[in-house]
Amino acid sequence: MASSIFTTFLCRQQRFLALTRSPVTAQLYTRLASTSVPQPPQTKTDLQHLKNLKVEYQDGIAVVQFSQENSKVNTLSRGMMDEFIPLFDHLQNDDKVKGIVVISAKPGSFIAGADINMLESAKSRDELFKISRNGQEIMNNIEQSRKPIVAAIAGSCLGGGFEVALACHYRIALNDKRTGFGVPEIKLGLLPGAGGTQRLVQKLSLPDALDLVLTGKEIKVKKAKSMGLVDDIVEPIGPGLQPTEQKNIDYLRSVAVQKAKDLTVRKPTKKEPGLVESIKSKIMSSSYVQNYIFQQATKKVMSQTQGLYPAPLKILDVIKQTVASGSKVGYNAEAEGFADLGMTTESKALISLFHGRTECKKNKYGKPVKEVKNVAVLGAGLMGAGIAHVSIDKGYNVILRDMTSKALSRGYTQISKGYQNYVKRKRITTAEYDNILSNLECQTTLANFGKCDMIIEAVFEDLQLKQKVLAEIEQNIPEHCVFASNTSALPIHQIAANSRRPEKVVGMHYFSPVDKMELLEIVRAKKTSDDTIRSAVSVGLKQGKVVIVVGDGPGFYTTRLLMFAGAEVFRLLQEGATPKDIDRATKKFGFPVGSATLFDEVGIDVAAHIARDMQTVFGARLGDSSMPQLFQDLVKNNLCGRKTGQGLYIYQAGVKGGDREINPKFTELIKNYSKEAKEKTTMENIQWRTGLRFLNEAARCLEEQIITSPTDGDIGAVFGLGFPPMKGGPFRFIDTYGVSNIVDLMNKHRNTYDERFAPTQLLVDMAKDNKKFYS
Template identity: 85%
Template sequence: MASAIFTSLICRQQRLLTLTRSPVAIQLYTRLASTSVQQQQQQQQSQNKPTDLQQLKNLKVEYQDGIAVVLFNQENSKVNTLSRGMMDEFVPLFNHLQNDDKVKGIVVMSAKPGSFIAGADINMLESAKNRDELYKISRHGQDVMNQIEQSKKPIVAAIFGSCLGGGFEVALACHYRIAMNDKRTGFGVPEVKLGLLPGAGGTQRLVQKLSLPDALDVILTGKEIKAKKAKSMGLVDAIVEPIGPGLHPAEEKNINYLRSVAVQKAKELTVQKPAKKEPGLIENIKSKIMSSSYVQNYILQQAQKKVMSQTQGLYPAPLKILDVIKQTLESGSKVGYNAEADGFADLGMTTESKALIGLFHGRTECKKNKYGKPEKEVKNIGIVGAGLMGAGIAHVSIDKGFNVILRDTTSKALSRGYSQISKGYEGYVKRKRLTNAEYDNVLSNLQCQSTFDNFEKCDMIIEAVFEDLKLKQNVLAELEQRIPEHCVFASNTSALPIHQIAANSRRPQKVIGMHYFSPVDKMELLEIVRAKQTSDDTVRSAVSVGLKQGKVVIVVGDGPGFYTTRLIMFAGSEVFDLLQEGVSPKDIDKATKNFGFPVGSATLFDEIGIDVAAHIARDMHAAFGERLTDQSMPQLFQELVANNLHGRKSGQGLYIYQKGVKGGAREINPKFTEIIKNYSKEPKEKVTMENIQWRTGLRFLNEAARCLEEKIITSPTDGDIGAVFGLGFPPMKGGPFRFIDTYGVSKIVDLMNNYRSKYGDRFTPTQLLVDMAKENKKFYS
């Protein structure tokens, strides 16, 4: 239900602060987390002993012309991570090769296509019991990287695939880096997205290798950098072009080719160190300018302003990163390494980092298929409705191997939908994410038409028409005369109960809800809604399609508003109570953004569309009655709609929308101010920022817990993922259930009872929370 503008703000927040597909490589830092002093001494003693190469399980060593080729090949895994087993083998092996006179140089690379070192087992970090352990973890990681960097024998990193976090820190410590120019090859330090900083020397080496602005951009955003860009930045020394299309058996040829180039470079480096590129006049001038303490301080100040603007200061990691780099620039790398280890230890103990790591685990879980394969694989999808949502669903389907028919009643609607899709992919071509040939191939999977021809071949229909129950029932009735028996009918609805849509269906077991969020190509969440009649196989089909589309999937129960829309409306009803009490929309926006939401809760209704909210409020008030709100809110919505106050799309809602006027500069709509006076309520107490945050927040938290109690959601994990990735609930708080655990269930219940005494029964805590408070339980162990 969220609008494109609102959800694009969530997307921006997610790009900055939520999780990438690859974990932060902190296994390297955590190797000693549970190792006693005696075990450490034994390891140090064993480093000087010959390594039994026959016993290696995660590494393989081969020799070629005096060069040792160390192949990362983690057992029982599709990708390489810096697992405990990997590092327990790597350190003694490294020392063995250093002491072997027959070895003149070393190449490190992966035996797995598409994964150099993708990341690490985050559970290792979570096993650290206190700050001191985290500090030792970071120090150990720094020591290992320094050993690699100070090796008298040249070490070449041959990189094909993801090279992130600690994996990137390994590559940075090597003397030369060669990368395969493949779309899977990417570099980055995404630790900030877990509330951490690179703890094995990453902050230090990146500041050394890059200009200060570039280093800050890489470390603060955690973004992934592709091979060619990494080469232009100086993070990679050489690029190797693939010799095949990147598909088996060409994969093996590419690995062998990369290896041969790396071995040759290692042989060259045994004779001569890599030549340093002499900077030109412009580079020298830039270097001198950047070395000025005045310039450095100015850059750091501007970076801090940007961080505060984007995060409201609610994320400790970016600010700690800036502090570490400032100390490095002012006092040198010795102080910098100390500051990095201290920062890593401090951040690892924060509730924000624990919340973000919890989200990482939850997101990973919701990217897996927990329901199994459907009886018949979905290959052909028909989409009814070529509007913003229908076209968006087609967009995320045609590049995943699905054949898609996009159907609408008019050629104008089809043209608009096709244009939306093609422009999206043209953007990928411009950004070099796709070649022209790939663009043509993707678009060939799309067929636009105004008839139902070939719908009898579809395995799934996704209906994306206007949010009207009768209309959706009619579409289902017409299609059931045409589609095959196995075909799933999925409705993209944000609030209409699925059992009502399927009320007249002759095969309700094949009807399901698939609630996508706009813009579909950017928003990760897919809320799949299962009615009582929906079969297990239908759920399996919907989940498999969603996962293949690249979505984070939660399966929820049927009912008005399902999970995500229900939470918005319960929290939103309190927003309108505050407005009726005379609180300014700007004060509500400021308070909720300071809590961590990407867009203020008053502005949110303008973004959603007040006409859409009015429709949902009417239906949900009929279902939930006074527990949602009194009758005044639906009436207020209807009057706003009658006066054309539809929100941003009509140019006016709570605010006036004018071209070039953004954010806090917008004027509160005088029409809204006049209308709201007719619905005024006497405030029960002075309204403060904290009061606004708790009143809206408690309604959100309580309803989330009630959805779990009523089995609308099946786990706290699904609830947290749905709230963060669908509604923009502050990631640093981990989601509503993680937040309740962190703050304390008993404290939440006490707050609710306090507000109940002032504002009435709408603040009555749900029984689940009351029982958990009595038993001192948490949602997460």
């Protein structure tokens, strides 16, 4: 399961949902939250106690430094804005000040956005509308300043921070890795609400503006310059490390101050468009071309989102109104759209996921007694090579060990190609590539294992094999060394059954492809020590993962949910539903890949192995006794899924998605296991039957303390299984739909079908007491 559960489909969904991996840019991206503009200070004394801003004066230029109190990054917090607005008014009225530079006093962060908690505090649509209007007014005041304002940008310039920069008269950016621009509000189910949609349409071509706002992607400095979003670039003096970093900021500041001084003499001249640009502009001004662009954008949005996310469609509507009727209408449409989206359950769900993801990127367990520096990965297959890939650029010395040189060669090729792709995309330099690969040692022996702090085993999913590997490795590693098994379903206590130090054995369930999938499910057995958990969590977070710690047991959390929902999928197939019926219904519910196709992607042979073990433990609650045999028959007939070219579907080169043919061999074989349908199989019937099994088992895992919180459950389900992000995860969805309503539906299905739909006691008790998972 760990080697194949995640496909391109889930990668796409995570790219839409998952925010950038930088801890700076994870401080996302909402609008200003005060509903009225604070009054200017009455005395100079008010400006002597600034907590979030610093002001210095140089040759008639006021240098305003953002320096948010008690924070590693700058955000547009209420405190920041309560100081900025009166300070801005003061500088406008100070005759000694000829121009203004805005810059950050914090490394790596110009302004990373604003405090989401402020947005969540809004109680009504009217309040959200006022928040947007207030933000627009502030940005318009900056733009209309009679004194030139230069933005000196180093670090993340995102969301509301980007809108501040766009409102300034001139933008100068430091060309380093941490400087990036974007409006990622769409990832929270919102749109830029402080004039961002309007200024981007003014500054960019319509396709470029739509691309930036609809994807929420971050662009780097040179790309921003080529698009006209940055006016000038400052190259770093050195490699970007202290103390050079401060020198770079000082240099950026000096360039910005000089530019502000120049602009006090002459305003920035707008570059006259060349012939090509003039022709492009003329073409883009055609209503026919504009309508075509909007039609294509709408078509793409619907294809990618199934129409389940309100924000992209609302953004298209706002920009369409702007293009058709001008910015006066556009600003109002933006504020209306912001208010509408802020009240949607989809936005609230996505914001909940943002909070959950942020929480799961923190170390709640503390530092281990001995820091992990040297890591060995056992098995150079897809998973093992992937684990090595995400470790060698994080400061770890990594040994990749396999039994044969041929296997090692394949693993090394996979890793090196991944980093070569980073070089092509200019994420790293050739020198950095060489340095990263130097941290990897490939070998067929156990040499130097005595120096390892952690072993991550990624061999074939077989209990006896994993036990054998552990026994061998324990003879060659120091006492402090942690042994982590990358398994998707095998109980950790069974793997450690013969270990002489079971307290050092832990599960680390990675998801494939490891370099793209963020989730790491760390599995704690009863004998696993606290310090072992601290080591595993520390390594996972350093590898850039979103980490949840779960209890031991068959399938742990993610695989267990997948198999319970999957059991209902196969029951529906036995009742006459087709794989395409299943896929249409589950994709329409919001999953990135249909639940029938998912089994072909996972590998039916893998599912058969897991189903057999889980059926032994869970019995009829999972499914009737025919299910493991059905899986075995599929495997015997070589219907293992994509890997063998046939499963529920037939896989042929060039044939994609809905065009694939249902496998006639599967259609014939499933007849041997046919069941009578007790209700008509409709799209809604498929969605609720599979969905209720998923939701109920998630609640049962919380009840059994397999997971410790609804947050971990939602993060695991969304980032691990592709549960629809716009629904926030199973626990957020249950809250939104109503616990009592879910219990009633389960009881209805229980009466129609059987006890497999019986609601878990936790849900029954919560319904009785009218409780929610989230307050």
